[in-house]
Amino acid sequence: MIAEASAQSDEQLLAGCRRGDEGAWEALVLxxxxxxxxxxxxxxxxxxxxxEIFQDVFATLLESIETIEQPSRLQAWLVTTAKRKTxxxxxxxxxxxxxxxEEGEGAxxxxxxxxxxxxxxxxxxxxxxxxxxxxxxxxxxERCRALLQMLFYAAEPPPxxxxxxxxxTSEGSIGPTxxxxxxxxxxxxxxxxxx
Amino acid sequence: MRLTPGHIPFTRLADLAxxxxxxxxxxxxxxxxxxxxxxxxxxxxxxxxxxxxxADASEDAPAELVASAVRMFRARRVQDGQPGLLRRLVxxxxxxxxxxxxxxxxxxxxxxPARQMLFSAGDLDVDLRLxxxxxxxxxxxxxxxxxxxxxxxxxxxxxxxxxxxxxNELCEFTLLPPTPDGTYSLRLRxxxxxxxxxxxxxxx
Numbered sequence: 001m002i003a004e005a006s007a008q009s010d011e012q013l014l015a016g017c018r019r020g021d022e023g024a025w026e027a028l029v030l031x032x033x034x035x036x037x038x039x040x041x042x043x044x045x046x047x048x049x050x051x052e053i054f055q056d057v058f059a060t061l062l063e064s065i066e067t068i069e070q071p072s073r074l075q076a077w078l079v080t081t082a083k084r085k086t087x088x089x090x091x092x093x094x095x096x097x098x099x100x101x102e103e104g105e106g107a108x109x110x111x112x113x114x115x116x117x118x119x120x121x122x123x124x125x126x127x128x129x130x131x132x133x134x135x136x137x138x139x140x141x142e143r144c145r146a147l148l149q150m151l152f153y154a155a156e157p158p159p160x161x162x163x164x165x166x167x168x169t170s171e172g173s174i175g176p177t178x179x180x181x182x183x184x185x186x187x188x189x190x191x192x193x194x195x
Numbered sequence: 196m197r198l199t200p201g202h203i204p205f206t207r208l209a210d211l212a213x214x215x216x217x218x219x220x221x222x223x224x225x226x227x228x229x230x231x232x233x234x235x236x237x238x239x240x241x242x243x244x245x246x247x248x249x250a251d252a253s254e255d256a257p258a259e260l261v262a263s264a265v266r267m268f269r270a271r272r273v274q275d276g277q278p279g280l281l282r283r284l285v286x287x288x289x290x291x292x293x294x295x296x297x298x299x300x301x302x303x304x305x306x307x308p309a310r311q312m313l314f315s316a317g318d319l320d321v322d323l324r325l326x327x328x329x330x331x332x333x334x335x336x337x338x339x340x341x342x343x344x345x346x347x348x349x350x351x352x353x354x355x356x357x358x359x360x361x362x363n364e365l366c367e368f369t370l371l372p373p374t375p376d377g378t379y380s381l382r383l384r385x386x387x388x389x390x391x392x393x394x395x396x397x398x399x
């Protein structure tokens with residue numbers, strides 16, 4: 001995983017971007033690149049379509065950089081933007097006839113309710129939670145990060161003997177280390193508002 | 196069989212979440228969880244966390260895609276006609292005469308020629324000449340592209356303005372007074388945009 005580079009909050013990075021600080025923009029892109037890419041991919045779009053949406057979302061962010069009203073809600077803004085662009089892409093591909101809502105919103109804003117199944121809110125919440133867990137993981141030391149990554153992110157977690165060899169520790173220490181790292185992760189998540 | 200009543204140790208809950216317990220052991224712990232709110236809350240939390248991590252099938256976006264998004268910042272545009280919004284651009288170096296081979300026949304003792312640098316920011320180019328002199332460096336230049344006039348200043352690391360100038364009708368300028376050696380940022384303020392050259396090193 002591309003490691004999270006900046007310890008600054010979204011608000012601080014946004015303020016940096018508004019001051020013309022290129023490093024702040026780079027930090028924002030690195031922070032959210034995986035989450036933004038995951039959204040169209042989760043909706044079943046291929047790499048090319050996902051790449052277009054990715055570019056579109058960040059270009060839109062850049063255009064709106066001065067006017068984003070709630071900097072503390074940047075993540076929500078990004079997710080919503082990515083979701084809508086994904087819907088729009090899928091809607092065009094399926095040539096669905098959109099219908100206008102009762103309130104008279106623009107016709108291209110609403111889609112057949114059956115399409116909700118493509119990217120339901122639960123799926124998006126899950127993606128955001130996973131983003132949060134990865135961010136918290138990046139805050140733990142290298143040892144915890146490596147251990148938890150091997151235990152929980154690998155398709156086939158290796159046996160403790162292999163993990164011990166990879167980390168250069170004894171097999172017997174894996175269990176307690178893992179418990180300590182999980183506790184640290186839960187604490188870090190609590191600080192980020194994860195329930 | 197649990198010999199002593201009480202809470203399930205965290206390590207054991209971690210084993211459960213990790214799936215390291217045998218079906219019998221797992222069943223035994225789950226039986227206790229049914230009776231204990233504290234343990235079941237902790238187990239649920241760990242279980243949810245483990246499930247999230249296990250199900251994380253995301254990948255980093257391709258490196259070139261990420262790099263391309265990062266590069267957007269330099270070339271950014273704000274919608275035309277929006278009042279009060281200014282383009283703020285950071286200029287990139289596109290030419291530096293000091294990176295060329297020294298000219299043949301330049302003997303020591305001759306005055307060093309002015310260093311010429313060219314910066315680009317969106318559709319603007321800034322042509323700079325850095326001339327060393329007895330009193331310090333004289334930075335002069337011209338803004339090329341959509342420029343109707345403006346102000347320019349050289350700001351020191353301490354944030355104080357070391358030299359300033361107003362652009363003439365050809366958008367040329369000479370920053371005064373001459374400035375001592377150091378690292379400065381050059382800031383151009385025009386109607387349409389603000390351009391910054393963040394690290395201008397004035398040194399022989």
